Amino acid sequence: MRYATRREGGVEGLNCDPKHEDTRVLCLFFSVGTGIAPTFGEVLRGKARPRRVPGRSIAPSSILYQEGNSMARIGIFFGTTSGNTRKVAKMIKKKFDDETMAKPLNVNRVSADDIAGYDYLIFGTPTMGSGQLPGLSADCEEESWEEFMPTLEEVDFSGKTVALYGLGDQVGYPDEFVDALMEIHDVVTDRGGRVVGSWPTEGYTFNSSQAVVDGAFVGLVLDQDNQSDQTEARLEQWLKQIAPDFDLPV
Structure with missing residues (x-):
């Protein structure tokens, strides 16, 4: 079994900008077999954008951010x-x-x-x-x-x-x-x-x-x-x- 790191893999996502205002749930990523997942730090700084590369996969992961409360203490x-x-x-x-x-x-x-x-x-x-x-x-x-x-x-x-x-x-x-x-x-x-x-x-x-x-x-x-x-x-x-x-x- 191949263990993939978090930065590897395919990701689909909502808008990953913590300032995005159309929903309280701002980021939810799912493995789809190609792409690279952003790190949590990238998401928090509003710099996360799904990118794709062939032949990579990761386990499903999700990140929940809410307006005014984007991170636990x-x-x-x-x-x-x-x-x-x-x-x-x-x-x-x-x-x-x-x-x-x-x-x-x-x-x-x-x-x-x-x-x-x-x-x-x-x-x-x-x-x-x-x-x-x-x-x-x-x-x-x-x-x-x-x-x-x-x-x-x-x-x-x-x-x-x-x-x-x-x-x-x-x-x-x-x-x-x-x-x-x-x-x-x-x-x-x-x-x-x-x-x-x-x-x-x-x-x-x-x-x-x-x-x-x-x-x-x-x-x-x-x-x-x-x-x-x-x-x-x-x-x-x-x-x-x-x-x-x-x-x-x-």
Whole structure:
């Protein structure tokens, strides 16, 4: 199976100018087998126009914009392999309306502009076997955070608030538990961003983790392999913790 990126593929669309006044729903794109989809950032700036090239296709996608409210306040982006990190992203989104939080997006389908469009961001990642970000070199079936990192490094995070969550297996990989979380943390902080939502290490059994700073994880840590029964409670507690920084209604 061929996995296409978001900028590949055939697209039909309504007028993609956010100032267009004939409808409240301004953009809805469907795969038709040829063409290139604009990025979310292009749509927001009113520069998106469907373009066509032969032999490309993408999965259907849609973007909803309303006059006076073209974008949610918080963007949530994830990389995934088994689907667990995506599942957690959906659990987070389900708790908030569309004005507060956008639909979660896989990083293999977005651009730097899509990230830069938000002042409040949540990033999620699993950690692969030897402490790696998910990606092709970690034997993943499609591109993920590993391939997206150079793009992430293009983003100026000055003035942005970022929270991180990471998935890991403390029993199977106790020596590199949620290490990948630190790679994203370092890019965000190096580029001027403020990371919030550190998480206590109590309740986990592991030998080492690069994601521990000053005795705490740099973000929420979840273990779906061994402690899935604690995920909901941990998530609820973490969202309450970051609520003041994100102005969340919890």
